[in-house]
Amino acid sequence: MKRPTIADIARRAGVSKGAVSYALNGQRGVSEATRRRILAIADEIGWNPHSAARALSGAAADTIGLALRRPARVLGFEPFYMELISGVEAELSDRAYALMLQIVADADAEVDVYRRWWGERRVDGVLICDLRVSDPRIPVVTDLHLPAVVVGGPEGVGDVPHVWNDDAAALIETVEYLAALGHRRIARVAGLPDLWHTRVRAGAFKEACGRLGVKWSQTIGTDYSGEEGAQATRRLLSGETRPTAVIYDNDVMAVAGLGVAQEMGLTVPGDLSIVAFDDSPLCRLVHPSLTALARDIPAYGALAARQLLAAIGGQSVGSVQDATARLVPRASTAKPRPVD
Amino acid sequence: MKRPTIADIARRAGVSKGAVSYALNGQRGVSEATRRRILAIADEIGWNPHSAARALSGAAADTIGLALRRPARVLGFEPFYMELISGVEAELSDRAYALMLQIVADADAEVDVYRRWWGERRVDGVLICDLRVSDPRIPVVTDLHLPAVVVGGPEGVGDVPHVWNDDAAALIETVEYLAALGHRRIARVAGLPDLWHTRVRAGAFKEACGRLGVKWSQTIGTDYSGEEGAQATRRLLSGETRPTAVIYDNDVMAVAGLGVAQEMGLTVPGDLSIVAFDDSPLCRLVHPSLTALARDIPAYGALAARQLLAAIGGQSVGSVQDATARLVPRASTAKPRPVD
DNA sequence: CTGAAAGCGCTTACAG
DNA sequence: CTGAAAGCGCTTACAG
Structure with a gap:
């Protein structure tokens, strides 16, 4: 036997x-x-x-690694990651590549995981998510010569190739749409402030508001969880000046914000317009359905996987831009009440 | 270098x-x-x-495998799996074990993945989810002598140890609660019919309805997606006899069902009571908040991981029962209108 | 406590 | 087209 x-x-x-x-x-x-x-x-x-025997003779591990640094509470409920993973998987399984997944507590742990995986030749490359400002992972993978692809912008940070999409354009389109409807007081419930794409969105928001004569704007940072989204919404709606529209950095918070608005007796979109970044089925399930910035996240994951596989294969891959999120207007946005 | x-x-x-x-x-x-x-x-x-060199000398892979057979569309949005994975991870990372994840299209692909992983010594054991009636995976892992733990009941199917919880008891408690409120027409929007736990829940539902004098009951099977949950709800609410309460096999479908009820002009819980199996933040985010059967899914995953690690360690592990889901009454259930 | 050696299962130059 | 052999990096009996 x-x-x-x-x-x-x-x-x-x-x-x-x-x-x-x-x-x-x-x-x-x-x-x-x-x-x-x-x-x-x-x-x-x-x-x-016997994969070990092959690996010992210099073969590849035929595995890519993904370390995720988010609290379990957020991960379990954020559709983004599972959708991304399913897109990555679709690309990998065709080539009999496996995915090594690890949830880590902090940046140090994540960097350690990379060192270990690569040191032990358990993976051939890694996908880096949630790029931060001055991200410590970039110099580490560069030093290690560990093939890597960053999922998320912005382009041109470090030497590691990125797969990105134009969050700034998406956010600007949204502000333009809201301004065209007549909104002049717009708030943003943002994600983690030290993520690069949060910063990109913040810049775009500020630029668009200034350009379009949005007199009042405010941004509140959160951890992407429904709880913090709800809390931020409560703060915004209890303030002296109240926004007539809120843009949320993910759909989970947008749904939570909708609940808060309704619980405070405001009608959506009559008293408050709501836009969600990312468009999981959640946005269509609630009532009213949410206007959202839709992206094909599995396709995004698949693209990232293809780029990483190419990099592992020794090709010099550059950064690629994925499609910009599409604004899908639904029932949660309308002209503001003419009380202004 | x-x-x-x-x-x-x-x-x-x-x-x-x-x-x-x-x-x-x-x-x-x-x-x-x-x-x-x-x-x-x-x-x-x-x-x-060098992990390969160690593996070649007979060392363990220090990796466990998880193959998931669900369409990406469902996986991305179903909080259950990410929560389960985060619980599994918590247990693994303490011991520097890794998780190999693969999304597969069908039963054959899943069995192939097991053979390959084990044949190539890439994993030391696997976690089996979504047990089906006459599940082909059970004889395969038994034949292969591949250490495995089944996540989900029922107890005593095959020789592979299970980690399970008493879905029947949870469902019975729910029916008893609804019957006590006065409901006599109760429907169930169920998950995939060939999953074992769907069958267990169906049996419990039938038994409880019979015992408690629920005159009218109906079950519709779905694939767990919001879309099919919505569709099933539409069918139920358009029928000649309409239920006064619906129990959904997951919270995604319950939220979808709530949307359908509201869109059809019914008030919840006035015209229709809703109960969700599983209690992700979703249930608290919608309005009205949903009465739900709450389980600690990360803990469930952690327990499964511990059992598998014990089995890999050569201990003879038996099946263990995890806590039964707790009924958490919220705003979506009430007495039915006295029109009966 | 330490050293020399075989062996894990495969790949790949190197001779024929 | 084929065979004999070295080597990948480690572990582990086996002698000293």
Whole structure:
């Protein structure tokens, strides 16, 4: 009952281990007839390559790594990651690549995971999510020569290739849309302030508000959880000056904000317009349905995976831009009440 | 710039490779002073164990596998899996175990993944989710002698240890609660019919309805997606006899059902009471908030991981029962209108 | 406590 | 086209 090895196949086939190896790997060096015979025997005795032995001979791990640094509470509920992962998986499984997943507590832990994975040759490359300002992971993967692709912008930070999309454009389009409806008091419930894309969105928000004559604007940072989204909404709606529209950095917070507005007796969109960044089914499930910035996140993940695979394959890959989020107007946005 | 090996350490330390190995692994066979010197050198030159080399010498992969067979559309939005994974991770990361994740299309693909992972010694064991009636995975892992733990009941199917909770009791409690409120027409929007726990819940539902004098009951099967949950709700509410209460097999469908009820002009809970199985933040975010069957899913995942690790460690682990879901009454359930 | 050596299962130059 | 052999980096009996 020991696991069969190429030596077993070689013995049965009456050839050398080398020949078996060539046959199994589709290399030249064996006749077609021999190859077929070897393949049949391998199949018959249930041979599987021992990945460790292959790896020791310099083969790749055929695995990519993904370390996620978010509290479980947020991860479980944030559709973004699972959608991203399913897109990544779609790309990997075609090539029989595996995904190594690890949830980490902080930046140090994440960097340690990279060092270990790469040091132990458990992965061939990693996907880096949630890029931060002065992100410590960038110099580490560069030092290590660990193939990596950053999921998320902005372009041109460090030497690591990015897959990004134009969050600034999406946010500007949203502010333009709200301003065109007549909104002049717009708030933003933002994600983690030290994430790069939060900063990008903040800059775009400020620029658009200034340009379009939005007299009053405010931004509150959160951890992306529904709880903090609700809390931020409560603060905004209890303030002296109240926004007539709020843009949320994810749909979970937008749904939470909708609940808060309704609980405070405001009608949406009559008293308050709501826009969500990201458009999971959540946005269509609530009532009123939410206007949202839709992106194809699985496609985004698939693109990132393809780029990483190319980098692992030794190609010099540059940064690529994915499609900009599309504003999908639904029932949660309208002209503000003419009380202004 | 080659990666350092124990041979490099041995040379520097002036000892044999064997001694280095013993020192690095905390085995007896080297003096304390030598061990310390070796450790210092290893640290200094940035040595990392090559996992493949260790694996080839019979070491464990220190990795467990999880293959998930659900469409991406459902996975991305179903909080259950990410919560489960975060619980599993919490248990694994303490022991420096990794998680290998793969999303598969069908049962054959999943079984193939197990064979390959185990054949290639990429994992030390697997977690099996979504047990089905006559599940083909059970005989395969048994044949393979692949350590495995089934996440989800029922107890005693096959020889593989389970981690389960009493869905029947939870469902019965729910029906009792609704019946006590006065409901006599109760529907169930169920998950995939060939999952074991769907069957368990169906049996419990039938039993409880019969026992408690629920005159009318109906069950509609779905794929757990919000779309199918909405569709099932529409069918139920358009029927000749309309339920006064609906129990949903997950919270995503319950939220979708709430949306449908509101869109059809019914008030919740006045015209319709709603109960959700599983209680992600979703249930508290919508308005009215949903009565739900709450489970600690990360804890469930952690328990499963612990059992699997024990099984991998050679302990003979039996099945264990996790806490039964708790009924958390919120604003979506009330007495039915006295029109009956 | 330490050293020399075999072996894990594969790949791949190197000779024939 | 094929065989014999070295080597990947580690672990672990086996002698000293």
